[in-house]
Amino acid sequence: MLKSVSQPRIVTLYGRGSARKLHSRLNVLVAAFLLSCLAYTFIFDSFNLPLGSACDTISKDLSKPRIDAGNSTLGFSSILALSVKPSWRSRGLLASAEYSGLDIQIPKQPFIAPELVEAFKNIPSKTGKQPSSGSAYAWLAHLDLIKHAVTNNMETVLIVEDDVDWDVNIKTQMQLISDNLRKLTDINNTDKSPYGQAWDVLWIGHCGEHTSVDTPRIEFSDATVPPRNTYTGWANKYMYNIDAGKRAIQIGVNPVCSFGYALTLKGAEKVLDWAGKGGNEAFDIRMLQGCQTKDLKCLVVNPEVMHHYQPPKELGYTSLVAESDGKGVAADEDKFEHVMGGTENIRESTRCKVLFDTTCVKEHRDYWFKQT
Numbered sequence: 001m002l003k004s005v006s007q008p009r010i011v012t013l014y015g016r017g018s019a020r021k022l023h024s025r026l027n028v029l030v031a032a033f034l035l036s037c038l039a040y041t042f043i044f045d046s047f048n049l050p051l052g053s054a055c056d057t058i059s060k061d062l063s064k065p066r067i068d069a070g071n072s073t074l075g076f077s078s079i080l081a082l083s084v085k086p087s088w089r090s091r092g093l094l095a096s097a098e099y100s101g102l103d104i105q106i107p108k109q110p111f112i113a114p115e116l117v118e119a120f121k122n123i124p125s126k127t128g129k130q131p132s133s134g135s136a137y138a139w140l141a142h143l144d145l146i147k148h149a150v151t152n153n154m155e156t157v158l159i160v161e162d163d164v165d166w167d168v169n170i171k172t173q174m175q176l177i178s179d180n181l182r183k184l185t186d187i188n189n190t191d192k193s194p195y196g197q198a199w200d201v202l203w204i205g206h207c208g209e210h211t212s213v214d215t216p217r218i219e220f221s222d223a224t225v226p227p228r229n230t231y232t233g234w235a236n237k238y239m240y241n242i243d244a245g246k247r248a249i250q251i252g253v254n255p256v257c258s259f260g261y262a263l264t265l266k267g268a269e270k271v272l273d274w275a276g277k278g279g280n281e282a283f284d285i286r287m288l289q290g291c292q293t294k295d296l297k298c299l300v301v302n303p304e305v306m307h308h309y310q311p312p313k314e315l316g317y318t319s320l321v322a323e324s325d326g327k328g329v330a331a332d333e334d335k336f337e338h339v340m341g342g343t344e345n346i347r348e349s350t351r352c353k354v355l356f357d358t359t360c361v362k363e364h365r366d367y368w369f370k371q372t
């Protein structure tokens with residue numbers, strides 16, 4: 001069909017007989033151009049020289065870091081999900097992973113005895129803050145998962161919580177993040193990994209982060225960024241410090257919530273050491289503290305590209321952390337699978353796409369810290 005549409009234009013230029021010939025000639029030309037771009041890229045890459053503009057665009061699209069950032073593990077060695085038991089959370093997660101072409105593993109979590117939770121809660125803390133039972137339990141579960149990554153020698157790992165959600169464009173979002181993270185950390189061109197090794201924690205899923213014009217960062221255009229006036233949460237006012245329609249990769253200042261974070265192997269070992277002995281009110285806050293004291297090298301994507309999905313509160317939704325703290329009982333799971341909830345700050349939720357075939361940006365925030 002397309003051919004017959006384009007032929008008349010060719011006919012007026014070259015006459016009927018040569019239309020087919022021209023097609024094949026054009027194909028050869030395009031192929032030659034692509035090949036020379038590849039060769040050009042290869043030569044210029046080897047000498048670390050900047051590329052010419054026409055080839056630049058093409059070669060960037062074909063570059064290894066970019067391709068890998070869009071692979072089924074988003075350019076990390078593995079994606080691991082923290083999941084205590086099968087539920088609407090993990091079923092929705094796996095359905096979303098399938099929709100997005102992601103490979104997410106859910107390692108079996110070891111049993112955490114209440115005595116261990118109690119002991120962990122009571123470790124003396126320099127900040128004077130200690131976790132609740134629910135937070136201590138979640139904290140220990142994160143540590144177990146990180147140990148799993150270290151034991152398996154994962155060069156990089158993305159850890160997500162099982163109620164996490166992401167945009168249907170997650171792969172292209174991660175490709176942009178890779179491009180700009182490589183710029184921000186000034187990666188040696190011989191390193192073809194999507195994100196390099198110049199960080200301990202790469203925080204892509206959170207519920208808010210500070211940013212100002214003084215924050216070391218790179219802003220980049222991303223059509224999937226939520227409009228600033230729809231960004232919800234405590235960090236809404238900071239969104240106005242980032243140009244409209246742009247996302248930033250920045251140094252970690254005050255990221256909160258551990259919906260999705262990546263670790264380098266060295267970073268994973270550091271987090272085990274830093275967060276293995278308690279020291280604050282929750283795992284994410286302990287990591288945040290490490291970002292601030294520079295015990296951890298943290299990079300943050302702002303606004304986030306992962307955020308947790310929440311079932312409608314009217315159905316009696318209580319988080320697992322709140323349940324462990326005796327603040328209500330997480331309601332029967334089944335009904336959550338049939339009534340749509342929402343996800344803050346994600347324009348095109350994958351969960352809502354795959355489960356309800358619609359979008360579900362959650363506009364009004366249920367105060368996260370009131371609930372947990």
Ligand SMILES: *[C@@H]1O[C@H](CO)[C@@H](O)[C@H](O)[C@H]1NC(C)=O
Nearest residue numbers: 068071072073075076077193
């Ligand atoms: C995706 O890319 C990363 C980085 O190169 C690599 O470690 C990982 O194995 C790739 N994932 C798959 C499924 O090939």
Ligand SMILES: *[C@@H]1O[C@H](CO)[C@@H](O)[C@H](O)[C@H]1NC(C)=O
Nearest residue numbers: 047048186187188189190191
């Ligand atoms: C880049 O890394 C290679 C291999 O590790 C090293 O030989 C080279 O000196 C590095 N180049 C720069 C500019 O740091």
